[in-house]
Amino acid sequence: MRHGPDLSQHDGMDVFEVMQTARAMRKLKPDPVPEELIDRILEAAVCAPNGGNQQKWWFLVVTDPTIKEQVQPYYAAALQEAHSYAYASLPPGTTRAQHDRQFSEVTHLTEHFHEAPVWIVLCLDVGEGEPSFSSGASIYPAAQNVILAARALGLGATFTNRHLRYAKEVDAVFALPPTVRSYAIIPIGWPDKPFGKVRRQPVETVTYRNTWGNRA
Amino acid sequence: MRHGPDLSQHDGMDVFEVMQTARAMRKLKPDPVPEELIDRILEAAVCAPNGGNQQKWWFLVVTDPTIKEQVQPYYAAALQEAHSYAYASLPPGTTRAQHDRQFSEVTHLTEHFHEAPVWIVLCLDVGEGEPSFSSGASIYPAAQNVILAARALGLGATFTNRHLRYAKEVDAVFALPPTVRSYAIIPIGWPDKPFGKVRRQPVETVTYRNTWGNRA
Numbered sequence: 001m002r003h004g005p006d007l008s009q010h011d012g013m014d015v016f017e018v019m020q021t022a023r024a025m026r027k028l029k030p031d032p033v034p035e036e037l038i039d040r041i042l043e044a045a046v047c048a049p050n051g052g053n054q055q056k057w058w059f060l061v062v063t064d065p066t067i068k069e070q071v072q073p074y075y076a077a078a079l080q081e082a083h084s085y086a087y088a089s090l091p092p093g094t095t096r097a098q099h100d101r102q103f104s105e106v107t108h109l110t111e112h113f114h115e116a117p118v119w120i121v122l123c124l125d126v127g128e129g130e131p132s133f134s135s136g137a138s139i140y141p142a143a144q145n146v147i148l149a150a151r152a153l154g155l156g157a158t159f160t161n162r163h164l165r166y167a168k169e170v171d172a173v174f175a176l177p178p179t180v181r182s183y184a185i186i187p188i189g190w191p192d193k194p195f196g197k198v199r200r201q202p203v204e205t206v207t208y209r210n211t212w213g214n215r216a
Numbered sequence: 217m218r219h220g221p222d223l224s225q226h227d228g229m230d231v232f233e234v235m236q237t238a239r240a241m242r243k244l245k246p247d248p249v250p251e252e253l254i255d256r257i258l259e260a261a262v263c264a265p266n267g268g269n270q271q272k273w274w275f276l277v278v279t280d281p282t283i284k285e286q287v288q289p290y291y292a293a294a295l296q297e298a299h300s301y302a303y304a305s306l307p308p309g310t311t312r313a314q315h316d317r318q319f320s321e322v323t324h325l326t327e328h329f330h331e332a333p334v335w336i337v338l339c340l341d342v343g344e345g346e347p348s349f350s351s352g353a354s355i356y357p358a359a360q361n362v363i364l365a366a367r368a369l370g371l372g373a374t375f376t377n378r379h380l381r382y383a384k385e386v387d388a389v390f391a392l393p394p395t396v397r398s399y400a401i402i403p404i405g406w407p408d409k410p411f412g413k414v415r416r417q418p419v420e421t422v423t424y425r426n427t428w429g430n431r432a
Contacts, residue, residue: 013230013231014229014230014231015229015230015231015234015364015365015368016256016260016365016368018231019260019263019264019361019364019365020260020263022263022265024265039419040232042419042423043419044232044235044236045419046416046417046419046422047235047236047238047414047416048235048360049238049240049360049363049374049375052307053307053310053318053415053416054307054308055307055308055416055417055422057422058422058423058424058428059419059422059423059424060423060424060425060426060427060428061423061424061425061426062425062426063425063426064425064426064427067426067427091268091269091270091271092270092271094269102269126349130349131349132349132380133342133346133347133348133349133351133352133397134352134377134380134399135349135352136349136350136351136352136353136356137352137356137359137375137377137399137400140352140353140356140357140359140360141356141357141359141360141363141375143353143356143357144264144265144356144357144360144361145235145360147265147357148231148235148364149231149232149235152231152232158265159265159353159357161350161353164348164350173427174427174428175427175428175429176428177428180428181349183350183353184353198263199269200262200263200269200271201262201271203255203258203259203261203262203275206262206271206273206274206275207258207274207275207276207277208274208275208276208277209276209277209278209279209280210276210277210278210279210280210283211276211283211389211390211391212274212276212390212391212392212393212396213391
Protein backbone atom coordinates (compact mmCIF):
# COMPACT_ATOMS: atom_id res chain seq x y z
CA MET A 1 0.00 0.00 0.00
CA ARG A 2 1.39 3.33 -1.04
CA HIS A 3 0.84 6.46 0.98
CA GLY A 4 0.81 9.95 -0.36
CA PRO A 5 1.28 11.13 -3.89
CA ASP A 6 4.80 12.00 -5.00
CA LEU A 7 6.28 15.19 -3.65
CA SER A 8 6.26 17.23 -6.82
CA GLN A 9 2.50 17.05 -6.83
CA HIS A 10 2.36 19.13 -3.66
CA ASP A 11 4.37 22.01 -4.97
CA GLY A 12 2.19 24.85 -6.03
CA MET A 13 -0.50 24.35 -3.42
CA ASP A 14 -2.00 27.73 -2.74
CA VAL A 15 -1.03 29.16 0.62
CA PHE A 16 -4.54 30.49 1.34
CA GLU A 17 -6.12 27.14 0.56
CA VAL A 18 -3.59 25.44 2.84
CA MET A 19 -4.44 27.78 5.70
CA GLN A 20 -8.18 27.39 5.20
CA THR A 21 -8.06 23.60 5.17
CA ALA A 22 -5.38 22.91 7.79
CA ARG A 23 -7.92 21.41 10.16
CA ALA A 24 -6.87 19.45 13.20
CA MET A 25 -6.69 15.86 11.93
CA ARG A 26 -7.13 13.77 15.07
CA LYS A 27 -7.56 10.33 13.50
CA LEU A 28 -4.32 9.16 11.94
CA LYS A 29 -3.33 5.91 10.32
CA PRO A 30 -0.42 4.15 11.99
CA ASP A 31 1.44 3.78 8.66
CA PRO A 32 4.89 5.33 8.61
CA VAL A 33 5.63 8.75 7.16
CA PRO A 34 8.58 8.99 4.75
CA GLU A 35 11.63 10.66 6.22
CA GLU A 36 11.83 13.13 3.35
CA LEU A 37 8.39 14.52 4.17
CA ILE A 38 9.43 15.11 7.78
CA ASP A 39 12.51 16.87 6.48
CA ARG A 40 10.38 19.16 4.35
CA ILE A 41 8.21 19.95 7.35
CA LEU A 42 11.26 20.81 9.44
CA GLU A 43 12.67 22.98 6.63
CA ALA A 44 9.38 24.86 6.75
CA ALA A 45 9.43 25.13 10.54
CA VAL A 46 12.76 26.94 10.68
CA CYS A 47 11.56 29.58 8.22
CA ALA A 48 9.37 31.05 10.95
CA PRO A 49 10.16 34.37 12.60
CA ASN A 50 11.75 34.15 16.04
CA GLY A 51 13.22 36.61 18.53
CA GLY A 52 16.30 38.33 17.10
CA ASN A 53 16.66 35.40 14.69
CA GLN A 54 18.50 33.67 17.53
CA GLN A 55 16.83 30.36 16.61
CA LYS A 56 16.85 29.07 20.15
CA TRP A 57 14.49 26.38 19.05
CA TRP A 58 14.91 22.64 19.02
CA PHE A 59 12.86 20.04 17.23
CA LEU A 60 12.49 16.48 18.41
CA VAL A 61 11.34 14.00 15.80
CA VAL A 62 9.83 11.25 17.90
CA THR A 63 9.09 7.89 16.32
CA ASP A 64 10.26 5.55 19.11
CA PRO A 65 7.17 3.86 20.57
CA THR A 66 8.72 3.58 24.03
CA ILE A 67 9.11 7.36 24.23
CA LYS A 68 5.61 8.05 22.93
CA GLU A 69 4.13 5.46 25.30
CA GLN A 70 5.76 7.15 28.27
CA VAL A 71 4.25 10.50 27.36
CA GLN A 72 0.74 9.41 26.42
CA PRO A 73 -0.46 8.75 30.01
CA TYR A 74 0.34 12.34 30.96
CA TYR A 75 -1.54 13.57 27.93
CA ALA A 76 -4.49 11.38 28.88
CA ALA A 77 -4.42 12.46 32.52
CA ALA A 78 -4.44 16.08 31.41
CA LEU A 79 -7.63 15.46 29.46
CA GLN A 80 -9.28 13.96 32.53
CA GLU A 81 -8.36 17.07 34.49
CA ALA A 82 -9.44 19.43 31.77
CA HIS A 83 -13.07 18.76 32.64
CA SER A 84 -13.63 22.24 31.43
CA TYR A 85 -13.06 21.13 27.85
CA ALA A 86 -16.07 18.89 27.51
CA TYR A 87 -18.34 21.28 29.34
CA ALA A 88 -16.87 24.51 28.12
CA SER A 89 -19.21 26.94 26.53
CA LEU A 90 -19.55 26.04 22.87
CA PRO A 91 -16.86 27.47 20.65
CA PRO A 92 -18.28 30.43 18.71
CA GLY A 93 -20.03 29.33 15.55
CA THR A 94 -20.21 25.67 16.62
CA THR A 95 -23.32 23.63 17.34
CA ARG A 96 -23.60 21.23 20.28
CA ALA A 97 -23.57 18.27 17.86
CA GLN A 98 -20.42 19.53 16.14
CA HIS A 99 -18.81 20.09 19.53
CA ASP A 100 -19.73 16.60 20.72
CA ARG A 101 -18.28 15.12 17.55
CA GLN A 102 -15.11 17.11 18.05
CA PHE A 103 -14.85 15.99 21.64
CA SER A 104 -15.13 12.39 20.55
CA GLU A 105 -12.24 13.06 18.12
CA VAL A 106 -10.24 14.65 20.92
CA THR A 107 -10.85 11.54 23.02
CA HIS A 108 -9.74 9.36 20.11
CA LEU A 109 -6.56 11.38 19.63
CA THR A 110 -5.85 11.14 23.34
CA GLU A 111 -6.27 7.37 23.50
CA HIS A 112 -4.20 6.84 20.37
CA PHE A 113 -1.72 9.67 20.90
CA HIS A 114 1.28 7.35 21.03
CA GLU A 115 0.16 5.54 17.86
CA ALA A 116 0.71 8.53 15.61
CA PRO A 117 3.73 7.49 13.55
CA VAL A 118 5.64 10.72 14.15
CA TRP A 119 5.56 13.51 16.66
CA ILE A 120 7.32 16.77 16.14
CA VAL A 121 8.00 18.25 19.56
CA LEU A 122 8.75 21.96 19.47
CA CYS A 123 11.14 23.14 22.16
CA LEU A 124 12.69 26.45 23.10
CA ASP A 125 15.78 27.29 25.09
CA VAL A 126 14.38 29.92 27.47
CA GLY A 127 17.55 30.42 29.53
CA GLU A 128 17.43 30.80 33.30
CA GLY A 129 14.26 31.78 35.12
CA GLU A 130 10.61 31.55 34.17
CA PRO A 131 9.70 32.21 30.53
CA SER A 132 7.39 35.18 30.04
CA PHE A 133 3.82 35.01 28.77
CA SER A 134 5.09 36.07 25.35
CA SER A 135 7.97 33.60 25.11
CA GLY A 136 5.97 31.49 22.69
CA ALA A 137 6.56 34.19 20.07
CA SER A 138 9.82 32.42 19.26
CA ILE A 139 8.34 28.95 18.78
CA TYR A 140 4.61 29.00 18.00
CA PRO A 141 5.04 30.61 14.57
CA ALA A 142 7.28 27.64 13.75
CA ALA A 143 4.53 25.31 15.01
CA GLN A 144 2.12 26.90 12.56
CA ASN A 145 4.58 26.33 9.73
CA VAL A 146 4.69 22.66 10.76
CA ILE A 147 0.89 22.46 10.60
CA LEU A 148 0.76 24.16 7.19
CA ALA A 149 3.60 22.15 5.69
CA ALA A 150 2.02 18.88 6.86
CA ARG A 151 -1.30 19.90 5.32
CA ALA A 152 0.36 20.85 2.04
CA LEU A 153 2.00 17.43 1.92
CA GLY A 154 -1.30 15.67 2.54
CA LEU A 155 -0.40 14.74 6.10
CA GLY A 156 -2.75 15.07 9.04
CA ALA A 157 -1.52 17.00 12.09
CA THR A 158 -2.94 18.56 15.22
CA PHE A 159 -1.50 21.37 17.27
CA THR A 160 -1.42 20.19 20.89
CA ASN A 161 0.10 21.50 24.09
CA ARG A 162 -2.16 19.90 26.67
CA HIS A 163 0.82 17.88 27.95
CA LEU A 164 2.11 21.09 29.54
CA ARG A 165 -0.05 20.32 32.57
CA TYR A 166 2.71 17.78 33.16
CA ALA A 167 5.48 19.79 31.55
CA LYS A 168 8.19 18.71 34.00
CA GLU A 169 7.39 15.04 33.71
CA VAL A 170 7.09 15.06 29.93
CA ASP A 171 10.23 17.17 29.42
CA ALA A 172 12.04 14.60 31.56
CA VAL A 173 10.94 11.80 29.22
CA PHE A 174 12.42 13.79 26.34
CA ALA A 175 15.56 14.31 28.47
CA LEU A 176 15.48 18.06 27.91
CA PRO A 177 18.19 20.06 29.68
CA PRO A 178 17.14 22.52 32.41
CA THR A 179 16.83 25.63 30.21
CA VAL A 180 14.94 23.93 27.38
CA ARG A 181 11.17 23.46 27.48
CA SER A 182 8.70 21.78 25.22
CA TYR A 183 5.94 24.09 23.94
CA ALA A 184 3.92 21.85 21.64
CA ILE A 185 3.63 18.26 20.46
CA ILE A 186 2.36 17.84 16.92
CA PRO A 187 1.35 14.25 16.08
CA ILE A 188 1.60 13.62 12.34
CA GLY A 189 0.38 10.82 10.10
CA TRP A 190 -1.81 10.00 7.13
CA PRO A 191 -5.35 11.21 7.80
CA ASP A 192 -8.42 9.01 7.58
CA LYS A 193 -10.59 11.58 5.84
CA PRO A 194 -10.33 14.52 3.44
CA PHE A 195 -9.25 17.95 4.67
CA GLY A 196 -12.25 20.12 5.37
CA LYS A 197 -12.41 23.83 5.94
CA VAL A 198 -11.70 25.15 9.42
CA ARG A 199 -14.76 26.44 11.28
CA ARG A 200 -14.49 29.95 12.64
CA GLN A 201 -16.71 32.85 13.51
CA PRO A 202 -16.72 35.71 10.99
CA VAL A 203 -13.68 37.98 11.04
CA GLU A 204 -15.82 41.07 11.70
CA THR A 205 -16.84 39.76 15.10
CA VAL A 206 -13.23 39.74 16.32
CA THR A 207 -11.91 42.86 14.61
CA TYR A 208 -11.80 46.44 15.80
CA ARG A 209 -10.45 49.54 14.13
CA ASN A 210 -7.66 51.49 15.83
CA THR A 211 -8.88 51.00 19.41
CA TRP A 212 -10.99 48.52 21.34
CA GLY A 213 -14.72 48.58 20.61
CA ASN A 214 -14.42 50.72 17.51
CA ARG A 215 -16.19 49.11 14.56
CA ALA A 216 -15.96 52.19 12.35
CA MET B 217 0.52 55.27 -8.65
CA ARG B 218 -0.78 51.77 -8.37
CA HIS B 219 0.43 49.37 -5.75
CA GLY B 220 0.38 45.65 -6.00
CA PRO B 221 -0.79 43.47 -8.82
CA ASP B 222 -4.41 42.40 -8.86
CA LEU B 223 -5.50 39.85 -6.32
CA SER B 224 -6.06 36.92 -8.62
CA GLN B 225 -2.39 36.95 -9.47
CA HIS B 226 -1.54 35.95 -5.89
CA ASP B 227 -3.71 32.90 -5.83
CA GLY B 228 -1.73 29.79 -6.39
CA MET B 229 1.43 31.02 -4.68
CA ASP B 230 3.16 27.95 -3.32
CA VAL B 231 2.95 27.66 0.44
CA PHE B 232 6.57 26.50 0.78
CA GLU B 233 7.85 29.39 -1.31
CA VAL B 234 5.80 31.79 0.81
CA MET B 235 7.29 30.41 4.04
CA GLN B 236 10.83 30.50 2.66
CA THR B 237 10.58 34.11 1.49
CA ALA B 238 8.49 35.66 4.27
CA ARG B 239 11.41 37.73 5.49
CA ALA B 240 10.95 40.55 7.92
CA MET B 241 10.39 43.59 5.69
CA ARG B 242 11.41 46.52 7.86
CA LYS B 243 11.39 49.29 5.27
CA LEU B 244 7.87 50.04 4.12
CA LYS B 245 6.44 52.67 1.84
CA PRO B 246 3.88 54.95 3.47
CA ASP B 247 1.37 54.35 0.64
CA PRO B 248 -1.97 52.96 1.79
CA VAL B 249 -2.88 49.30 1.64
CA PRO B 250 -6.26 48.44 0.09
CA GLU B 251 -8.88 47.38 2.60
CA GLU B 252 -9.58 44.15 0.73
CA LEU B 253 -6.01 42.98 1.21
CA ILE B 254 -6.25 43.56 4.94
CA ASP B 255 -9.48 41.59 4.91
CA ARG B 256 -7.76 38.69 3.20
CA ILE B 257 -4.99 38.79 5.78
CA LEU B 258 -7.52 38.70 8.62
CA GLU B 259 -9.39 35.83 6.97
CA ALA B 260 -6.09 33.96 6.97
CA ALA B 261 -5.35 34.86 10.58
CA VAL B 262 -8.52 33.30 11.95
CA CYS B 263 -7.77 29.99 10.23
CA ALA B 264 -5.02 29.35 12.76
CA PRO B 265 -5.32 26.73 15.48
CA ASN B 266 -6.18 28.04 18.93
CA GLY B 267 -7.02 26.53 22.29
CA GLY B 268 -10.27 24.54 22.13
CA ASN B 269 -11.21 26.62 19.07
CA GLN B 270 -12.49 29.17 21.57
CA GLN B 271 -11.17 31.99 19.36
CA LYS B 272 -10.47 34.30 22.26
CA TRP B 273 -8.47 36.47 19.91
CA TRP B 274 -9.02 40.03 18.83
CA PHE B 275 -7.48 41.87 15.95
CA LEU B 276 -7.00 45.61 15.87
CA VAL B 277 -6.48 47.13 12.45
CA VAL B 278 -4.66 50.35 13.24
CA THR B 279 -4.39 53.03 10.58
CA ASP B 280 -5.03 56.14 12.70
CA PRO B 281 -1.74 58.10 12.89
CA THR B 282 -2.56 59.47 16.33
CA ILE B 283 -2.77 55.96 17.77
CA LYS B 284 0.41 54.78 16.06
CA GLU B 285 2.26 57.93 17.15
CA GLN B 286 1.33 57.28 20.77
CA VAL B 287 2.72 53.76 20.64
CA GLN B 288 5.94 54.40 18.69
CA PRO B 289 7.83 56.09 21.58
CA TYR B 290 7.36 52.98 23.73
CA TYR B 291 8.61 50.83 20.91
CA ALA B 292 11.63 53.12 20.50
CA ALA B 293 12.34 53.21 24.24
CA ALA B 294 12.25 49.42 24.31
CA LEU B 295 14.95 49.31 21.64
CA GLN B 296 17.15 51.62 23.68
CA GLU B 297 16.75 49.31 26.65
CA ALA B 298 17.34 46.19 24.65
CA HIS B 299 21.05 46.99 24.53
CA SER B 300 21.46 43.30 24.34
CA TYR B 301 20.14 43.28 20.80
CA ALA B 302 22.95 45.20 19.18
CA TYR B 303 25.62 43.42 21.14
CA ALA B 304 24.02 40.01 21.27
CA SER B 305 26.05 37.12 20.05
CA LEU B 306 25.58 36.83 16.31
CA PRO B 307 22.54 34.86 15.25
CA PRO B 308 23.61 31.40 14.07
CA GLY B 309 24.66 31.42 10.42
CA THR B 310 24.92 35.22 10.26
CA THR B 311 28.06 37.29 9.65
CA ARG B 312 28.86 40.45 11.59
CA ALA B 313 28.23 42.52 8.44
CA GLN B 314 24.82 40.89 7.89
CA HIS B 315 23.98 41.47 11.54
CA ASP B 316 25.01 45.13 11.39
CA ARG B 317 22.88 45.61 8.27
CA GLN B 318 19.95 43.97 10.01
CA PHE B 319 20.40 46.16 13.05
CA SER B 320 20.32 49.23 10.87
CA GLU B 321 17.02 47.96 9.43
CA VAL B 322 15.69 47.37 12.93
CA THR B 323 16.62 50.95 13.80
CA HIS B 324 14.87 52.16 10.65
CA LEU B 325 11.73 50.21 11.49
CA THR B 326 11.80 51.60 15.01
CA GLU B 327 12.12 55.22 13.92
CA HIS B 328 9.42 54.82 11.27
CA PHE B 329 7.20 52.38 13.14
CA HIS B 330 4.21 54.74 13.18
CA GLU B 331 4.59 55.44 9.45
CA ALA B 332 3.68 51.92 8.38
CA PRO B 333 0.26 52.38 6.79
CA VAL B 334 -1.37 49.55 8.73
CA TRP B 335 -0.68 47.68 11.90
CA ILE B 336 -2.40 44.47 12.78
CA VAL B 337 -2.32 44.14 16.55
CA LEU B 338 -2.94 40.60 17.76
CA CYS B 339 -4.67 40.38 21.11
CA LEU B 340 -5.88 37.56 23.33
CA ASP B 341 -8.46 37.47 26.08
CA VAL B 342 -6.52 35.66 28.80
CA GLY B 343 -9.17 35.90 31.52
CA GLU B 344 -8.27 36.71 35.11
CA GLY B 345 -4.76 36.23 36.44
CA GLU B 346 -1.40 36.04 34.74
CA PRO B 347 -1.24 34.26 31.39
CA SER B 348 1.02 31.20 31.36
CA PHE B 349 4.24 30.85 29.38
CA SER B 350 2.33 28.85 26.79
CA SER B 351 -0.62 31.23 26.42
CA GLY B 352 0.77 32.43 23.11
CA ALA B 353 -0.26 29.08 21.62
CA SER B 354 -3.67 30.62 21.00
CA ILE B 355 -2.45 33.72 19.17
CA TYR B 356 1.04 33.32 17.69
CA PRO B 357 -0.03 30.76 15.09
CA ALA B 358 -2.49 33.41 13.87
CA ALA B 359 0.38 35.90 13.77
CA GLN B 360 2.28 33.57 11.48
CA ASN B 361 -0.74 33.33 9.18
CA VAL B 362 -0.75 37.13 9.03
CA ILE B 363 2.93 37.15 8.05
CA LEU B 364 2.41 34.49 5.37
CA ALA B 365 -0.75 36.04 3.94
CA ALA B 366 0.93 39.44 3.70
CA ARG B 367 3.88 37.89 1.90
CA ALA B 368 1.62 36.05 -0.51
CA LEU B 369 -0.12 39.32 -1.34
CA GLY B 370 3.18 41.07 -1.99
CA LEU B 371 2.99 43.09 1.22
CA GLY B 372 5.90 43.58 3.58
CA ALA B 373 5.41 42.73 7.25
CA THR B 374 7.49 42.15 10.35
CA PHE B 375 6.60 40.14 13.41
CA THR B 376 7.24 42.39 16.44
CA ASN B 377 6.47 42.18 20.11
CA ARG B 378 9.16 44.40 21.56
CA HIS B 379 6.45 46.82 22.74
CA LEU B 380 5.62 44.29 25.47
CA ARG B 381 8.34 45.88 27.61
CA TYR B 382 5.68 48.56 27.95
CA ALA B 383 2.70 46.26 27.64
CA LYS B 384 0.53 48.12 30.15
CA GLU B 385 1.14 51.50 28.58
CA VAL B 386 0.64 50.31 25.01
CA ASP B 387 -2.46 48.26 25.84
CA ALA B 388 -3.87 51.41 27.42
CA VAL B 389 -3.37 53.32 24.16
CA PHE B 390 -5.36 50.60 22.40
CA ALA B 391 -7.97 50.85 25.18
CA LEU B 392 -7.89 47.10 25.79
CA PRO B 393 -10.12 45.84 28.61
CA PRO B 394 -8.43 44.29 31.68
CA THR B 395 -8.49 40.66 30.54
CA VAL B 396 -7.28 41.35 26.99
CA ARG B 397 -3.59 41.70 26.17
CA SER B 398 -1.69 42.53 23.04
CA TYR B 399 0.80 39.84 21.97
CA ALA B 400 2.24 41.21 18.74
CA ILE B 401 2.16 44.25 16.49
CA ILE B 402 2.66 43.53 12.80
CA PRO B 403 3.34 46.65 10.71
CA ILE B 404 2.30 46.12 7.10
CA GLY B 405 2.93 48.05 3.90
CA TRP B 406 4.43 47.85 0.44
CA PRO B 407 8.06 46.79 0.69
CA ASP B 408 10.95 48.74 -0.83
CA LYS B 409 12.79 45.66 -2.09
CA PRO B 410 12.15 42.14 -3.37
CA PHE B 411 11.45 39.30 -0.96
CA GLY B 412 14.61 37.34 -0.26
CA LYS B 413 14.99 33.99 1.40
CA VAL B 414 15.08 33.81 5.17
CA ARG B 415 18.49 33.05 6.65
CA ARG B 416 18.62 30.14 9.06
CA GLN B 417 21.08 27.56 10.29
CA PRO B 418 20.65 24.07 8.83
CA VAL B 419 17.77 22.03 10.19
CA GLU B 420 20.10 19.22 11.31
CA THR B 421 21.75 21.49 13.85
CA VAL B 422 18.47 22.01 15.73
CA THR B 423 16.94 18.54 15.37
CA TYR B 424 17.20 15.52 17.60
CA ARG B 425 15.64 12.09 17.27
CA ASN B 426 13.33 10.86 20.04
CA THR B 427 15.24 12.38 22.94
CA TRP B 428 17.63 15.25 23.55
CA GLY B 429 21.12 14.84 22.11
CA ASN B 430 20.25 11.88 19.94
CA ARG B 431 21.33 12.47 16.34
CA ALA B 432 20.76 8.89 15.27
